[in-house]
Amino acid sequence: MKILDARILIIDADPEVVNFLKHHLGNQHVIESIPTGIEGIAKGSSSEYDLYFISMSLPDISGRDVLHAIRDVHEEAICIMMSSNPSIDSAVQTTQMGAYNYISKPFDAEKILPMIHRALERRWYILEARRLRQERENNLAELNVDKSRLATVINAIDDGILVINQKKEIIFYNPRFLQLIHTDRQILIGDSMFRYLPQSLQKQLCEILQKAESEGKTNAIKQEIVIKPPLELVVMANTATIFGENGQCLGAVSVLRDITEMKQLDQSKSHFVNMVAHELKAPLAAIHSYLKMILDNALGDDIVTYNTYLKRSLERTEALIELINDLFNIFRMDSKGVKRNLEKVEVATLLESLVEFFKPKMEEREITVNLALKHGLYINADSEEIRRVFTNLISNAIKYNKYEGHIDITCVADGRWVKVSVKDTGIGMTSEEKDRLFQEFFRAKNIYTRNITGTGLGLAIMKKIVDEYAGRITVETEFEKGSTFTVYLPRVEN
Amino acid sequence: MSKKILLIDDDVDLIAVYKPFLEKQGFEVQAAYNSEEGKQLFKSFKPDVVFADLVMEHFDSGFVLCHWLDHQPERKNARVIIFTSTGHETGYRFSTQTSEEKKWINADDYLEKPISPNDLLQYIKERC
Numbered sequence: 001m002k003i004l005d006a007r008i009l010i011i012d013a014d015p016e017v018v019n020f021l022k023h024h025l026g027n028q029h030v031i032e033s034i035p036t037g038i039e040g041i042a043k044g045s046s047s048e049y050d051l052y053f054i055s056m057s058l059p060d061i062s063g064r065d066v067l068h069a070i071r072d073v074h075e076e077a078i079c080i081m082m083s084s085n086p087s088i089d090s091a092v093q094t095t096q097m098g099a100y101n102y103i104s105k106p107f108d109a110e111k112i113l114p115m116i117h118r119a120l121e122r123r124w125y126i127l128e129a130r131r132l133r134q135e136r137e138n139n140l141a142e143l144n145v146d147k148s149r150l151a152t153v154i155n156a157i158d159d160g161i162l163v164i165n166q167k168k169e170i171i172f173y174n175p176r177f178l179q180l181i182h183t184d185r186q187i188l189i190g191d192s193m194f195r196y197l198p199q200s201l202q203k204q205l206c207e208i209l210q211k212a213e214s215e216g217k218t219n220a221i222k223q224e225i226v227i228k229p230p231l232e233l234v235v236m237a238n239t240a241t242i243f244g245e246n247g248q249c250l251g252a253v254s255v256l257r258d259i260t261e262m263k264q265l266d267q268s269k270s271h272f273v274n275m276v277a278h279e280l281k282a283p284l285a286a287i288h289s290y291l292k293m294i295l296d297n298a299l300g301d302d303i304v305t306y307n308t309y310l311k312r313s314l315e316r317t318e319a320l321i322e323l324i325n326d327l328f329n330i331f332r333m334d335s336k337g338v339k340r341n342l343e344k345v346e347v348a349t350l351l352e353s354l355v356e357f358f359k360p361k362m363e364e365r366e367i368t369v370n371l372a373l374k375h376g377l378y379i380n381a382d383s384e385e386i387r388r389v390f391t392n393l394i395s396n397a398i399k400y401n402k403y404e405g406h407i408d409i410t411c412v413a414d415g416r417w418v419k420v421s422v423k424d425t426g427i428g429m430t431s432e433e434k435d436r437l438f439q440e441f442f443r444a445k446n447i448y449t450r451n452i453t454g455t456g457l458g459l460a461i462m463k464k465i466v467d468e469y470a471g472r473i474t475v476e477t478e479f480e481k482g483s484t485f486t487v488y489l490p491r492v493e494n
Numbered sequence: 495m496s497k498k499i500l501l502i503d504d505d506v507d508l509i510a511v512y513k514p515f516l517e518k519q520g521f522e523v524q525a526a527y528n529s530e531e532g533k534q535l536f537k538s539f540k541p542d543v544v545f546a547d548l549v550m551e552h553f554d555s556g557f558v559l560c561h562w563l564d565h566q567p568e569r570k571n572a573r574v575i576i577f578t579s580t581g582h583e584t585g586y587r588f589s590t591q592t593s594e595e596k597k598w599i600n601a602d603d604y605l606e607k608p609i610s611p612n613d614l615l616q617y618i619k620e621r622c
Contacts, residue, residue, distance in 0.1 A: 288610070296611070450506050
């Protein structure tokens with residue numbers, strides 16, 4: 001193997017040398033020549049030639065310096081040194097410096113040409129080796145890119161990943177895994193899993209490896225694991241066995257997913273369901289006991305008590321219907337798919353009509369009302385929903401007011417808001433009661449509220465509605481003095 | 495001497511039924527509408543039997559109350575019964591089958607609402 005079209009550089013001022021080489025090699029190869037050492041270094045370094053012929057005696061600098069400079073740039077350059085006064089010393093010296101050969105001038109073609117062929121052959125091997133090396137490097141580079149791409153992906157995954165081998169040693173994990181098992185300790189590859197993993201995960205891994213051994217096939221276990229009880233960090237651990245090509249079990253891989261939020265949601269849902277069940281059952285228990293008393297003839301001829309019992313049963317039944325309606329409203333608000341018919345609602349007119357509606361109830365308890373409403377203020381809302389908000393406010397102001405109490409209702413513009421306040425002279429709230437006011441099913445329990453029925457959902461619904469319109473509710477209250485509920489809703493121009 | 499019964503329940507209607515009914519049967523009955531009133535009456539009235547509602551101010555008010563009762567010296571002379579609509583199908587899973595379970599809820603027994611006044615009377619006569 002040898003190179004065709006080799007690029008050859010001759011650094012020599014001697015025209016005989018140049019002519020000789022051009023004559024013998026010129027038709028197969030590309031030959032350039034340079035007469036001085038400095039220029040030779042410049043040309044010979046800027047690009048790599050396949051072969052260099054360097055004269056030991058140049059007009060400016062020594063051939064050794066040229067050899068040194070060129071080999072400095074091109075480590076594998078094949079340089080043939082030429083001298084008209086050859087000496088053993090300089091031959092040894094230049095060979096030690098990496099020269100390929102040292103020949104004397106004038107040339108003997110029979111000796112020189114085979115040597116040049118060998119040099120070109122060598123050059124071919126050098127290039128071929130270089131090509132292979134490059135190819136291998138490219139492959140490795142690709143492999144590394146693949147590997148690091150995979151590593152990047154695995155490290156970025158929001159699930160924790162753990163791989164253990166048959167000996168239950170940890171052989172791989174990603175950063176998320178450390179977070180999920182809540183350890184600050186650095187795990188070393190090859191460490192025993194028993195030193196680090198939560199017990200429940202250890203148990204799962206042992207179980208699956210044992211099963212793999214006895215059954216000899218892939219299996220998987222999915223299980224919830226509480227890392228920080230009671231429910232602060234819960235993960236779903238999904239573990240599967242890894243089998244090699246020969247069917248032997250190599251270990252197991254666990255994927256941990258944080259399901260804390262889901263669990264908490266689940267728990268609050270089931271708490272809500274329990275509360276609903278209780279709230280539905282409690283009035284039924286009351287009605288049940290009233291009816292039992294009546295049907296068991298336990299009242300004798302006490303007509304007054306008899307009537308009271310029936311009246312209370314009816315009231316509790318009505319409250320139950322109201323509760324069921326409120327529950328529907330809560331579910332409707334929570335299920336997001338609420339259809340709203342948005343329209344411009346003039347707030348003052350709506351409030352006036354509601355006060356008119358509640359007049360009989362107010363008169364029943366001799367409650368006076370004062371309205372200070374600015375007309376011409378609009379909000380963009382579903383009139384049904386907004387009616388529910390104000391109905392709730394006014395009905396609470398009546399229900400929780402004192403006999404012969406008073407209600408002040410105002411409606412004003414406040415910046416970009418329509419501000420509606422309903423102030424009563426009722427029973428007010430303690431600060432603990434105020435804090436829990438918008439909680440579902442919360443009802444203040446004290447001597448004043450004992451006989452007032454309510455679903456415990458009114459304010460929760462009201463808050464959900466006001467939140468939907470990006471508004472807010474504030475409450476000022478003093479126990480036994482009264483409360484002021486203020487609702488802010490975004491104002492729109494007519 | 496007639497038995498003293500303390501009813502602790504935030505449902506005004508239940509008390510409206512049971513209190514006069516039990517009084518008519520010859521018991522001495524006092525009623526509390528929340529845990530705080532219940533505690534005060536327990537100390538002053540010194541009942542023989544306590545019926546305590548479970549869900550009052552909080553979902554577990556009755557348990558908290560029973561825990562408090564358990565630390566009162568008067569407790570050893572009284573029988574405490576949790577009386578609730580939140581029974582086995584809904585909400586809490588508890589029972590008084592074993593002494594350990596009884597210890598856990600600090601109550602001697604529990605009754606699930608609704609219970610008719612006559613059945614309640616029967617229960618008091620037989621078990622209290």
